Amino acid sequence: MKVQVVIFDLFGTLVDDFASSVGQMHAELAAALAVPYEAFMQLWRQTTEMRTIGAFQTVEASIEYVCGVMGVQVGAEQMTKAVAIRLQHTRRALEPRPDAVTTLARLNDQDYKVGLLSNCSVEIPILWQETALANLVATPIFSCRERLKKPDPRIYHLACERLCVMPGACLYVADGEDHELTGAAKVGLHPVLLRTSSQETRPELHQETREWQGATIAGLAEVLQLVRR
Ligand SMILES: [Mg+2]
Numbered sequence: 637m638k639v640q641v642v643i644f645d646l647f648g649t650l651v652d653d654f655a656s657s658v659g660q661m662h663a664e665l666a667a668a669l670a671v672p673y674e675a676f677m678q679l680w681r682q683t684t685e686m687r688t689i690g691a692f693q694t695v696e697a698s699i700e701y702v703c704g705v706m707g708v709q710v711g712a713e714q715m716t717k718a719v720a721i722r723l724q725h726t727r728r729a730l731e732p733r734p735d736a737v738t739t740l741a742r743l744n745d746q747d748y749k750v751g752l753l754s755n756c757s758v759e760i761p762i763l764w765q766e767t768a769l770a771n772l773v774a775t776p777i778f779s780c781r782e783r784l785k786k787p788d789p790r791i792y793h794l795a796c797e798r799l800c801v802m803p804g805a806c807l808y809v810a811d812g813e814d815h816e817l818t819g820a821a822k823v824g825l826h827p828v829l830l831r832t833s834s835q836e837t838r839p840e841l842h843q844e845t846r847e848w849q850g851a852t853i854a855g856l857a858e859v860l861q862l863v864r865r
């Protein structure tokens with residue numbers, strides 16, 4: 637079947653790996669909230685899954701939860717500051733990779749629909765419209781909003797439904813975190829691994845990448861050749 641749609645992963649694919657770009661965020665958050673850094677960071681990391689599957693629908697709720705577990709009540713001013721820090725770091729993490737905007741724009745020009753399927757917390761849909769990618773993506777799907785995450789087959793089916801396309805007419809381009817490529821293949825999409833440098837620095841996230849035998853590209857622009865095959 638001819639490719640009609642290209643669905644992209646976000647972190648590690650259209651933008652850098654999230655963890656590599658948020659830098660000092662935990663330290664700044666802990667300082668703003670006046671909580672011990674180590675304990676805060678540990679709890680924040682332990683609640684990643686909850687943020688990704690939409691247990692918190694606001695930034696405030698995710699901060700309040702972690703502080704609540706620590707037995708700390710957050711004042712209004714502290715909360716405002718912490719939310720601003722979280723959004724500011726996330727905004728920076730959403731800076732598109734150099735070839736992302738041009739590749740998506742060319743796909744649009746050539747009448748391929750572009751989708752997005754991201755395992756992410758609520759900050760991403762909040763900030764999405766600010767990004768240079770927003771106008772180039774037809775239907776972004778955020779795990780936190782759908783309360784489903786990759787590699788759950790239902791979230792790939794949902795993406796195809798919203799894009800009005802059969803899975804077999806879709807490429808799925810990703811860096812292979814969370815076994816997302818195998819998940820895509822099981823549903824019938826054509827998975828493509830994007831090789832990136834963060835796969836070497838964060839091997840714990842990329843077991844699938846190391847074992848991947850399927851289609852592989854070394855840069856996003858290569859998608860423009862793949863869709864024509
Ligand atoms: Mg990724």
